[in-house]
Each structure stands twice: as C-alpha cells, then as structure tokens.
Amino acid sequence: MDAEAQDRFREFVENRSSSLLKTAVLLTGGDRHAAEDLLQNALVKALNRWQRIDEPEAYVRQILYRQQISRWRLKWRRRELSVAELPEAAAGSDGVAAADLRLLTRGALTRLTARQRTVLVLRYFEDLPEADVARILGCSVGTVRSTTHRSLARLRAIAPELGALGPAAGESQPSRDFSPVEVRP
Incomplete structure (x- = not known):
C-alpha cells in the first residue's frame, strides 16, 4: 500500500x-x-x-x-450479569432521565439473544429498512419482521421499566440515540 x-x-x-x-x-x-x-x-x-x-x-x-x-x-456461551434488584429510575432533569433510559435499554439489550439484538440495532439504531436488514443478515424480510416482533415483545417482557422512563406518547425520539425503540408497558 x-x-x-x-x-x-x-x-x-x-x-x-x-x-x-x-x-x-x-x-x-x-x-x-x-x-x-x-x-x-x-x-x-x-x-x-x-x-x-x-x-x-x-x-x-x-x-x-x-x-x-x-x-x-458459533453459539458461544455468553456471560450474564445477574443482579438482585433492578436499578431504580432517578427522578430529576431530562438529562438524567435520558441517561437512565439509555442505561436501562443497554442492560435490556444484553439480555436478548445476539440475533435479536442485532436485528434491533440494525432496524432502530442504524435505521435500516427491513429489506436491507434481510440482505445484511442473509435471510428473508419475513424473518426480519418476525424476529423484530419477537425481540420487541421480549424486550417489553424483560424490561417493563423502560416504558415508564421513555418519552411521552406525543414526543419524538432521535433516531441515532442508544435507545433503539420506545417501549411501552
């Protein structure tokens, strides 16, 4: 070179x-x-x-x-971090709430499988259309849709506290934030 x-x-x-x-x-x-x-x-x-x-x-x-x-x-075993109690949401300024939301979202993403996390990152963080995600992952658009649906459902189930910290229903959310999706209870 x-x-x-x-x-x-x-x-x-x-x-x-x-x-x-x-x-x-x-x-x-x-x-x-x-x-x-x-x-x-x-x-x-x-x-x-x-x-x-x-x-x-x-x-x-x-x-x-x-x-x-x-x-x-390769199905490597992942190390999981178990905690006795979930972190509490801090009451305070919007900056604190946004930081809490990012931390909780990141923690919730680690509890998803690698495939689920990858689909959510590509769809919501990278803001790619389903067809592009399917092309990148080498699967069908239907597989991307079903994996996205199941991933969001699992995210809602394992981290219901995200709904309480997320933006209100009328507010918009930046597309390049660490929080890939608005999760509602």
Missing part, C-alpha cells in the same frame, strides 16, 4: 472509529471489550482491501454485521 492510501486509512480511522465503535458496542450487547475486538478485526479486514473500497464506512459496517452474525452462529 502506498503512503497516500495509508494516510487516507489513518484519517478514516481517526474520523469514523467512534461512530463505528458505538455500533459495535450495541451489536455486542454493551460488552466494550468484545466491541473493540469486533471493530479492530473489521478495520484489519478493511485495510487489506483498502485500495479497492469505494465506500469505506459502509464496507466496515458490513464487516461488523457479518462478524457479529458469525459470532452468534
């Missing part, structure tokens, strides 16, 4: 790695170490083909999704 390509790659990593890491953290269920490994492996794969890549961010995101799919197809 020539010096100019190396400079472009370094610039890409400096500018886009934080955004890519956020996606990787969500895909891994909040496990930052696994997310860093996932991103690092994706960047290494992108580096090997750097001079032939037209859209680097899309290419690296595709690698992230596919690597995550490979991880849950």
